[in-house]
Amino acid sequence: MRIGLILGGALAGLALASAALSAFWTPHDVSQLAIAQKLLPPSAAHWFGTDHLGRDILSMAMLGARTSLAVALVAVGIGMGLGVPLGLLAAARRGTWADEAVMRGNDLVFAFPSLVIAILITAVFGPSAVNAIVAIGIFNIPVFARVTRGAALPIWTLDYIRAARVAGKGAALISLQHVLPNVASLLIVQATIQFSLGILAEAGLSYVGLGAQPPVPSWGRMLAEAQTMAVLAPHVAVIPGLCIVLTVLGLNLLGDGLRDASDPRLRVLR
């Protein structure tokens, strides 16, 4: 189990570090085009080679990491920030109109195909990274609300919740102090899943031109642009693809590892 946590942490950390680093420095300046240098294979000067406009792919991938991670992070933040409190509320007021309202609202959002709505939003408000964030984020809310409610319901029947009520605590305080920490492990796993889904969704939206717009680099658009040259210079397509795969894999491993590490019961078993 430990190895998953370390490997996941390393992969996700690498993506995060390169995203952070790209804010200050990249090996090459990607705003300068050098057509003469186009489609170079990996070399000492260009570790991952260059693309069809002669830009350094390593630099592009680092900048793309920033876009992908930022979009996914904020989208998950929106989903958790609204979904978890809604789920806790529904569980605390189970069986009442508040519970019904939250859950039927969820059903309503779930009833719409998410990618179609994302396309709709970007079609109305124009394609941009911000609109992609909003579109992905909205669809994260019901996911978190449902997972939170489902995990919280059995906890509300336990004796330690009754003991907390005997200690005079109200539903809000009990939700915060007892329920949330005990559903946290599930939420961490769900967050990493949604995070990786967010990266995939951002890549997908950018791939069809509805995400981050040029000149902001994005893994999805790098893939789209490399499509026609995949036979000529495979590395142009392989690098952004690998970036997506490894980041998603790393996040999933990290999520599993964090869940195991955050549970005091599992800590002893090891």
Place this chain on the structure above:
Amino acid sequence: MIRLEDLSVAINGRPILRDVSLDLAPGNVTGLVGESGSGKSMTALAIMGLLPQGARASGRAMLDGQNLLEQPEAALCRIRGRRIGMIFQEPMTALNPLMTIGDQVAEVLRLHQGLDRRSALARARERLDRVGLPGSRFPLTLYPHELSGGQRQRVAIALAIALRPDLLVADEPTTALDVTTQARILDLLKGLVRDEGMALLLITHDLAVMAGMADRVAVMQSGRIVESGTTESVFRQRRHPYTQQLFAASRHVPARAPRPATVPLVQVTQAVRAYRTADGGLRALDGVSLTIGRGESVGLVGESGCGKSTLARVILGLDPLQGGGIRLDGREVTAQGHMPRDLRARMQVVFQDPFGSFDPRWRVDRLLAEPFHLTGRPGDWRDRVAAALTEVGLQPADARKFIHEFSGGQRQRLAIARALIIRPALIVLDEAVSALDVRVRAQVLDLLARLRADHGLSYLFISHDLSVVRGISDRIVVMQAGRIVEEGPPEALVGTPRHEHTKALVAAMPRIPEEWT
């Protein structure tokens, strides 16, 4: 005839069973008694070939000259059910909730005897009749949720004996049941052994149940059989110190100073708690009136579903009332939220399940300090936690541990420490010792008696087991179907019960024969 010879089991190199030898003769009840972790259930699982992963068994478990421990899984599958049947403690989870009881019993017959559905169902009917579920009231089409706990245990028994096995293994078959239901299930098992010539391996921690059931008994401690023989000789002689300890603990009565209960602390008057259910309404409390005096210990006894836990919840102000009222110190108790904190701080609670009573993510100091929410956390709260830990016989250093690091008995001590920390006047103990082993139970009962003497506490001690309540209560209240049917001092109530229901409860209490002691 099944014979265990020097059966030893180790799990991941750690020895669990050591040199267990037992003869399970047809028409005989063999009892296996001991505390949790002594290896009783592991012995049963070894016979069934159901040992957990990583377990290694040595020695022999002989059935018809075959060593069961050396049989391949496929052969064991034919033996399980056909030659050896098993019933478990928890009747709620032993049946498939999505299958009718008829199909579940018939499935065993179809699987092992290749019967077609119709004749399998006919046989299932006959087996269910045999375990006391007659066709007129219990058609084959019932689902498990339509049955009570005792009825489900009967279905589980019908499943286990469907193929008329040579050996029936019963692992704490009545521990989860009411006393009166327990008596009927034990009668049924006895009858089956007598009529069908089965061998019964009965596993229990309850010496009184053992006394009434077993022909031979083996006492287990730490994976070894420390004493065995005919039930009467083991009970009379008690050669091994562990057997003596078990006996002393199971008949232990904590020292009790009866107090004159003059000033009332809790007054429940004509309390009504009604639920709306699918088929009309249910009155969990139907006009209950009860007084608990200051410093008094009141035992509340009744079968599951009689409303005793509901009464506890309304007294604690967790559930609302639909009629009547509850006063504590002369002030009104109302459900949740509206109740003043200083009034709520006069009561605390200890629950049955030592595993569900604590948030697994909190450390002990924070858990014990939770009731301070009512009074405001004092500056010296860490000292108060340390003092409470010392008072219940634990170490102040335990404050930094997580709850899973404690045994069941220790957790129940922690629950008592949590209830004590704000010095309430009343502690409600809801089946607080039912899940504990006899020796631990005796210690916890002593602790409760001492704390009561030291702090002048009142207890409302709820249990389905009259024999436990008897030792710790000044007065016993018997509930049935939402009403109080009888109350009185323990000696009088057990000695000369007046109400029919009390008589039934007293008659069902398992006892060790007087002349054996």
